[in-house]
Amino acid sequence: MRAIRNLTLLLALFAPAAFAEGPYQVEMILVRQNAVQAVTSPFAPENWSAGAPRLEKAAERPPMLDDEITRLQATPSYTVLLHKAWQQQVGSEPSRIALGSGEEQFGHFPIEGNLSITEGRFISVEANFWVNQLDGNGSVLQSEQFRQSNSNMKAGQLTFLDGGHLAVLLKVTPAGMRKVPVMDPEMMEQ
16 A cells, blocks of 8 residues: 555656656747737847747648638638747757748848747746838838747647737647656565
8 A cells, every 4th residue: 555655656756747848739820919909019139039949841730720710810800920830849948949931031030939838737838929011121110029928828728828919829739648657666566
């Protein structure tokens, strides 16, 4: 009986760490809420990626939230600006990725930003995106910034991050099954 209690305690201590590290499927939809007045922000900075590696083509995955996109596009209340899905390594340390959409001009994209994801008891995210108007020379004329964080996301649950005139729908799901750690037989005999 004592061994069962000890085993249960050990599993409770080690299981969250074993499940935290690994690849996650991330899907993000950036929308403009048309009923809310757009707010311009300072121009997107030159280091908009904040040192994060850019999303590689090999990491991109087919989007799965097509029903949500159809519903968003069916109403005049929303304009879909960006819809991307990718696979990313996520663990107990923040994992940051930089995204750009549209034609790059002198280091800027019409839509650019970075997303940081951390796995703990819940999933924590920090999103920082800019929707830019670029002139013919690639200079930023105007920017709208979306900056939000959420530390209570549940894996596999679609979450809405409201930033006023811009918003993000985000779904972060473990890719595949995680392996449960193998316990040492000697530990189970105590």
